[in-house]
Amino acid sequence: MTIFKDFIDIHTHGIGKYDTKAESPQNTLQMAALHAGQGTGAILPTIYPDSIDEMRKSMEAVRRAIEIQKSEVASQKSKAKRAMILGLNLEGPFLNPARCGAMDKDVFLKPSVASLKRLIAGYEDIIKIITVAPEMPGSLKVIEKCSELNIKVNMGHSDATYRQALEGKKAGATGITHLFNAMRPFHHREPGLAGLGLIDEDLYTEVIADGIHLHPKTIELIFSRKRLDRIILVSDSVKGGKKGKGAVYNDEGVLAGSAMTIDSVVRRLRSVGIPDAEIIEASKDNPARYIGLR
Numbered sequence: 001m002t003i004f005k006d007f008i009d010i011h012t013h014g015i016g017k018y019d020t021k022a023e024s025p026q027n028t029l030q031m032a033a034l035h036a037g038q039g040t041g042a043i044l045p046t047i048y049p050d051s052i053d054e055m056r057k058s059m060e061a062v063r064r065a066i067e068i069q070k071s072e073v074a075s076q077k078s079k080a081k082r083a084m085i086l087g088l089n090l091e092g093p094f095l096n097p098a099r100c101g102a103m104d105k106d107v108f109l110k111p112s113v114a115s116l117k118r119l120i121a122g123y124e125d126i127i128k129i130i131t132v133a134p135e136m137p138g139s140l141k142v143i144e145k146c147s148e149l150n151i152k153v154n155m156g157h158s159d160a161t162y163r164q165a166l167e168g169k170k171a172g173a174t175g176i177t178h179l180f181n182a183m184r185p186f187h188h189r190e191p192g193l194a195g196l197g198l199i200d201e202d203l204y205t206e207v208i209a210d211g212i213h214l215h216p217k218t219i220e221l222i223f224s225r226k227r228l229d230r231i232i233l234v235s236d237s238v239k240g241g242k243k244g245k246g247a248v249y250n251d252e253g254v255l256a257g258s259a260m261t262i263d264s265v266v267r268r269l270r271s272v273g274i275p276d277a278e279i280i281e282a283s284k285d286n287p288a289r290y291i292g293l294r
Helices: 025-036 052-075 113-120 139-148 162-171 192-199 216-225 262-271 276-290
Strands: 007-012 040-047 088-090 127-132 152-155 204-207 231-233 247-249 255-258
Touching: 007 025, 007 262, 007 276, 025 040, 025 052, 040 052, 052 088, 052 113, 113 139, 127 139, 139 152, 139 162, 152 162, 162 192, 192 216, 204 216, 204 276, 231 262, 231 276, 262 276
Parallel strands: 007 040, 040 088, 088 127, 127 152, 204 231
Antiparallel strands: 247 255
């Protein structure tokens, strides 16, 4: 069975023994190498929410990894096979503690443009995406500022109602982080952020299709209802998982991320009958378009 190559994974925190909670660029380079070994051609290393100082340390490590990779490519000194490191994805810190998932809610920050400026100063050129909970006081101004800076805003880790999610979109948000996960559950009288993500014609939606974060029938629902060119397959992979073994849980038993890379997700999608053409679009074309590669 042929598996597509050159996947683009715009949401990966870690893989194997490595993740973005590190001050060394070698961790990011090792992540890129491990992803490349599984058919992923490009990644967007994703930074966990933390204090601004700690997030900036992780951001600096990724920037140095990008510089090393560019230097190696230009000089042709390295023969190491690595996924291209495309920039930064910031998952927070302006999130809702009520929907923290496995993340440490104590490090979430109240949204403000001043805090945003402190966080991103000097990294504006490589930050591609930031996740914000639109219902938190101050979030809409943060979303507007990010939009001015051409940083894509995903809504996520959110308890937003449908109306609040729509306000986030009007402020400039363009995507949703891991649809249905870490957000208010869909309800027939209050569809929330999940409902908006499913039916909206404009918003891009991340989908973790490992068969655990989303039931296979939920995946079928997304592919049958959501506009196809707005679905983005992501791994949300984290450090410590066993290759291809599904999900990773923290010490409290809370779902923390995936152990799968995009190639394994592709196999799962094929097993539930998603056509190859749709898989290619969601794993290659759509993420490239979303972050401005096409």
